[in-house]
Amino acid sequence: MKLPFELPLETDRLILRLAREDDVAALMEYSADPEVCRYLPYEPRDEDEIRKSMVRRLGFTEFTPDGHPLFLHVELRETGEMIGEFLLFSRDVEARQGEIGYVLNPRFQGKGYAKEAAIALMDAAFKTANLHRIEAKCSAANAPSWGLMEKLGMRREAHFKEQAIFKGEWDELLIYAILQREWLELHP
Template sequence: MLMPFSPTFPIRTDRLILRPFNHDDLEGLNAIQSLPEVARYVYWEPRDLDESAEALEIRIGQTTLTEEKQPITVAVELAETGELIGDAMLFWQSEQHRSAEVGYVFHPRHHGRGYATETVAALLELGFDGMGLHRIFGRIDARNDASARVLERVGMRREAHLVENEFVKGEWTDEVVYAILRREWRARR
């Protein structure tokens, strides 16, 4: 992989546009991040406008990879309307092992329509074809059945169930790890 790496934006799918965040996204991002059901399976609590503004500033700068342990973060909008419906990332874990992690959150109003699956598929393509990665994985709270279905639909296999491995929001939680290799991704295409 050549560094620095920066995707050619926007990334278009059948129904979505994945693009860098900008300052105009504050209201839409907060509409997502302020919801308890969105924050349920992530490390942060529902965010107020100021907290979303801080998160947005970080996301605005996450468009180029210069070293491992960095994410590329994208705003996910509906191509038809331009509405911000989600937030996704490809987090470069290791240069030596050519691995990355995917993550995503979507406004509940847009759940069940395949948008998360479409987004993750685009991030897998970016990682495997754009960056030349070997392995991409996703880590989810074991209770998050909807997210497990997303990862399974893009061809990831369940590799591990870690019992009470993290203390999150006052409780021990289980984590499930899904992954897919580049050769598996290509075989599915």
């Protein structure tokens, strides 16, 4: 499947777009931060690892259900500064299932940017790409992440206690989801 909708996605304050080579410095600012990586499936990254990640992102050509997510970098419309990233995974083409993920630079948290970007992405996924269901996952300890999911109108569907060893400790996984018809009721 090619891109599921036209890019960039734009909101009043943000632009969600594909990665660019000049995003490396912005990615370094938060991807090297241990606190940011606390709940992510990787450790803080150095510049070489960021550049390797960028090669994969810049080589993106399709949105497929085999693990190749759509990486969207979020930039401030006013300044052009890249402040974070959102991912959309295709989990099952026939059942029209998707999953979102997100990371925001801590300097820009608490300003409503994550919710604004998520609404833009989920609107496009449901209204243009015609997904039936979108889910999101996070550690139960990551209250800001599941708090965003709840602000988006997603429902908690699962809470797996001590389901895996994550970074040396037992982790609890939360799964949230929302159906297309539920989203459209909230965002006609």
